[in-house]
Amino acid sequence: MNPRHTRQLMFVLLTALMLVVVAAALLDRAEATPSQPRVTISDPRVTESSGLAVSTDEPGLAYTVNDSGNAAEVFAIDLASGDVVGVTTVRAQFRDVEALALRDGTLWIADVGDNRAERDDTALYAIDEPGRRTATVGAERHPVRLPGGPADVEALLAAPDSDELVVVTKALAGAEALSVRESELGREPATFTRVATDLPALVTDGAFSPDGSRVALLSYGALWTVDPADWSIVGSQSLPPLRQAETVAFTADDTVVVGSEGEDSPLVTLTLDPEPASLGSPATVATDQPATEPTTEPTAAPAPADEGDGSRAIRLGGVGLAGVAVGALAAWRLRSRTRSAGSRRAIR
Incomplete structure (x- = not known):
């Protein structure tokens, strides 16, 4: 990937990440x-x-x-x-x-x-x-x-x-x-x-x-x-x-x-809250086998036990915003490539 495009991708991904973090943090602070x-x-x-x-x-x-x-x-x-x-x-x-x-x-x-x-x-x-x-x-x-x-x-x-x-x-x-x-x-x-x-x-x-x-x-x-x-x-x-x-x-x-x-x-x-039963399966515990790429999608950390529908909605909304940002970047790059290709054809 072109270094300039890499920087742009990183910027958009970081922006999307911050949207998720801010949405989750605002919710958690409201409920705290x-x-x-x-x-x-x-x-x-x-x-x-x-x-x-x-x-x-x-x-x-x-x-x-x-x-x-x-x-x-x-x-x-x-x-x-x-x-x-x-x-x-x-x-x-x-x-x-x-x-x-x-x-x-x-x-x-x-x-x-x-x-x-x-x-x-x-x-x-x-x-x-x-x-x-x-x-x-x-x-x-x-x-x-x-x-x-x-x-x-x-x-x-x-x-x-x-x-x-x-x-x-x-x-x-x-x-x-x-x-x-x-x-x-x-x-x-x-x-x-x-x-x-x-x-x-x-x-x-x-x-x-x-x-x-x-x-x-x-x-x-x-x-x-x-x-x-x-x-x-x-x-x-x-x-x-x-x-x-x-x-x-x-x-x-x-x-x-x-x-x-x-x-x-x-x-x-x-x-710390008294420890309830485990909120989910244990984390994937590493073995002595050589490190390989995971074959399954990573499991998201479980939400707090008292999280309600509003909480989940806001968190999912944050993830949705991240998806929109990444999708916008993909569309922008496709449009840029199309314009670039058109320019090269015109020059020729």
């Missing part, structure tokens, strides 16, 4: 239970919070980081006040950090954001947990690769009592959970292994509960609860109004803090 922020991060240095990790060693302390285009800094946040109580400058060149995970005194920083799915320099950085201090530190850099080639990733999860690190791709359909062991990381690129597919769409962050019994996956309009044993979705709930939900971390086995990008970003505490 009102909630007051736990705290608000008002520090002017934190405007694009895109990762969150809660300390297990220092009660009431969390860490966040800005995403692309910002300095390589980790901010320590007091969860009682929202104040920045420490800034750790990392001697590294971050490109697009999108997630944090904390385990056994090591803070993992995921420089894996890739909106255009074109990066060949994605990496995980490891530093000692900073605590409430301001300092400059070095970091261990571990280059990583995805098994299917470049893809956007905004979630990093550290399984407790394990050396497993999991990322979840951000996709409109067929999102994947990918795993790598700390022991596999080094100076040479380590390739993740698929552990599950067909996860919820547009995952912006995720986390393991402290006891490892559940996983929380965040999207723009909903919080999904997943059983890490088979990656089946066991619950979902709408979010309170947030500008752009980007961060989630557990503060207890059944409680999470959800945050947003933007200035004066709130951190909202949510209690």
